Amino acid sequence: MAKFLILHGPNLNLLGQREPEHYGQVTLAEIDQRLADLAAARGHHTEHLQSNSETVLVERIQEAPRQDVSFILINPAAFTHTSVAIRDALAAVAIPFIEVHLSNVHAREAFRRQSYFSDLAVGVVVGFGRRSYEMALEAAIDHVTQGTA
Ligand code: DQA
Numbered sequence: 001m002a003k004f005l006i007l008h009g010p011n012l013n014l015l016g017q018r019e020p021e022h023y024g025q026v027t028l029a030e031i032d033q034r035l036a037d038l039a040a041a042r043g044h045h046t047e048h049l050q051s052n053s054e055t056v057l058v059e060r061i062q063e064a065p066r067q068d069v070s071f072i073l074i075n076p077a078a079f080t081h082t083s084v085a086i087r088d089a090l091a092a093v094a095i096p097f098i099e100v101h102l103s104n105v106h107a108r109e110a111f112r113r114q115s116y117f118s119d120l121a122v123g124v125v126v127g128f129g130r131r132s133y134e135m136a137l138e139a140a141i142d143h144v145t146q147g148t149a
Pocket of ligand 1: 010011012075076077078079080100101102103104105112
């Protein structure tokens with residue numbers, strides 16, 4: 001059994017009410033439950049954290065090696081475009097990760113095309129709403145169990 005850490009950045013606690021034209025109607029609790037169920041169906045386990053704080057996300061990533069996390073899925077949200085600190089934490093722990101976005105960040109404002117994460121990530125899934133997370137988890141499980149993304 002592998003452990004997958006699912007990290008959600010700022011304002012994703014507001015999913016369901018927040019800009020539904022970009023992020024849909026789904027709530028974060030529904031996304032997390034679906035990911036937990038998908039992982040369990042394949043014999044794996046997920047842990048979930050949403051934070052509006054860069055510090056909390058950095059500290060959780062630093063703890064991940066001691067907690068036997070095999071893989072990280074992260075939607076850094078607005079921190080995607082700003083956070084060298086979260087990028088450096090992921091590089092420091094050297095746990096493979098996939099960057100996830102609900103919306104197609106390439107079809108929005110120009111500043112959203114800049115990511116501090118994509119070049120370190122195993123892969124990036126953008127633009128499929130809740131399915132972005134599900135596709136990322138499927139790929140992450142394959143990566144851990146078969147060594148392929
Ligand atoms: C987002 C895209 C980011 O640009 C934005 O700041 C978010 C959500 C997404 O999932 O589409 O908060 O990461």
